[in-house]
Amino acid sequence: MSVSVGGQEAASLLQDAGFLAGLRRDLLRFAQLYLNQDTDSAEDAVQEALLAASRAPERFAGRAAVRTWVFGILKHKLIDEIRRQRRRVYLTPLDTGDGDDDFDAQFDASGHWNADDRPPVWSDPDASLQQRQFWTVFEACLTHLPEATARVFMMREFLDLDTPEICTHLEITPNHCWVILHRARQGLRLCLQARWFGEEAA
Amino acid sequence: MNCKHAAWLMSLRQDRPLKLGENLGLRLHLSYCPGCRAYRQQLDFLQRACRAFTPPESTEAPPSDTDTPSSR
Numbered sequence: 001m002s003v004s005v006g007g008q009e010a011a012s013l014l015q016d017a018g019f020l021a022g023l024r025r026d027l028l029r030f031a032q033l034y035l036n037q038d039t040d041s042a043e044d045a046v047q048e049a050l051l052a053a054s055r056a057p058e059r060f061a062g063r064a065a066v067r068t069w070v071f072g073i074l075k076h077k078l079i080d081e082i083r084r085q086r087r088r089v090y091l092t093p094l095d096t097g098d099g100d101d102d103f104d105a106q107f108d109a110s111g112h113w114n115a116d117d118r119p120p121v122w123s124d125p126d127a128s129l130q131q132r133q134f135w136t137v138f139e140a141c142l143t144h145l146p147e148a149t150a151r152v153f154m155m156r157e158f159l160d161l162d163t164p165e166i167c168t169h170l171e172i173t174p175n176h177c178w179v180i181l182h183r184a185r186q187g188l189r190l191c192l193q194a195r196w197f198g199e200e201a202a
Numbered sequence: 203m204n205c206k207h208a209a210w211l212m213s214l215r216q217d218r219p220l221k222l223g224e225n226l227g228l229r230l231h232l233s234y235c236p237g238c239r240a241y242r243q244q245l246d247f248l249q250r251a252c253r254a255f256t257p258p259e260s261t262e263a264p265p266s267d268t269d270t271p272s273s274r
Contacts, residue, residue, distance in 0.1 A: 022259060063259075071256045104206075111204030118237035125247040129254050138251060156217065157252035163217050174218075182213040189244050 013066050014054045023067060024050065027074050033142070033154055034078050038085075045081050049074040079159050082169065103186050119189070122197045134196060141191035145184055152177065153184035203231045208238045212245055 014020055024046060031042035053070045060066045106117035113119070128134040142150055152170070155161045161169075167177045208231045211224055220228065232239055 026259065067259065068256045107204070107206045111206035113205045113237040119240040119244055121240045122244060122247065125243075126250070129251060132259075135255070138255065157249065158255060178214055178217055181217055182210055185213050185216075185245055185248060186209070188248055189241075192248075193244075 013060075013063065014050065014070075019063065020050075023070060026067075027070065030071065031074060031078060034082065034151060034159075041081055041085070045074060045077040049077045052077075075159055079161070082155065082159070082161075103183065119193070120197075122193075125197070128196065137192070137196045141188050141195065144191055145187050149180055149184045149187070152180045153188075156181055203227045205231075205235060205238055205241075208232070208235065209241055212238070212242050216245065216249060 014023075027046045027049060028042060031045050032039065034042075049070060052073050053066075058069070060069060106114060108114055142154070145153065152166060155166050155169075156163065163174055163177050163181075167174050170177075172180075208228055211220060211228045214220065214224075215228075232242065
């Protein structure tokens with residue numbers, strides 16, 4: 001990828017007080033989704049990410065690119081932190097066991113979709129990825145998941161840890177891990193259907 | 203295979219490779235079940251969305267380079 005002529009030094013943008021304050025707040029919110037029992041660790045990870053970013057005089061085409069880049073750095077810091085913590089981020093087992101009924105209710109007695117619950121085709125969903133409003137809804141849906149479910153899901157999908165590592169880290173069985181991920185995806189799917197794709201169709 | 207089991211396998215295959223029998227059963231089911239095909243589309247989209255996710259900028263200010271009129 002070529003560097004834009006009008007690119008901005010990441011370091012100088014990161015010295016812009018307004019930009020930095022907003023970015024720091026967003027990074028912290030993201031970090032706390034993983035480390036929310038431990039605000040100090042979340043703040044440390046954010047601080048380290050910003051520090052690492054400020055040392056690199058790379059050029060970017062605009063604020064969005066810098067944000068994406070710094071978030072990438074933060075992800076690595078979070079992986080480090082999660083590996084360091086090991087047992088300190090742990091699941092409350094109850095969180096994911098009950099409530100199966102919410103999802104089971106989508107199916108009839110023979111395990112097929114109820115007429116009203118059958119998933120509709122989302123038309124051109126990828127167009128949503130370009131819309132800022134979509135990401136606000138997406139994040140709200142993530143936040144709406146039970147805390148432990150969200151954490152496992154984010155380790156898997158955002159930090160790209162594989163299930164053996166997640167299982168080891170949280171001391172749960174692979175099957176439990178897959179069940180949690182299944183529930184997370186169902187929850188997100190239903191939330192996006194209700195709050196985004198359903199709205200579109202309406 | 204019913205839809206409930208198919209939905210489980212469609213999630214599972216994002217985390218581990220399906221066994222031969224699971225895979226064949228799922229493919230057969232998908233061939234005649236539009237609801238589950240839509241479910242597959244939605245899960246695939248979710249995965250792409252997660253990979254593209256950067257939390258949205260939360261400033262209320264307009265997305266320009268002007269300084270926020272914050273009180274300092």
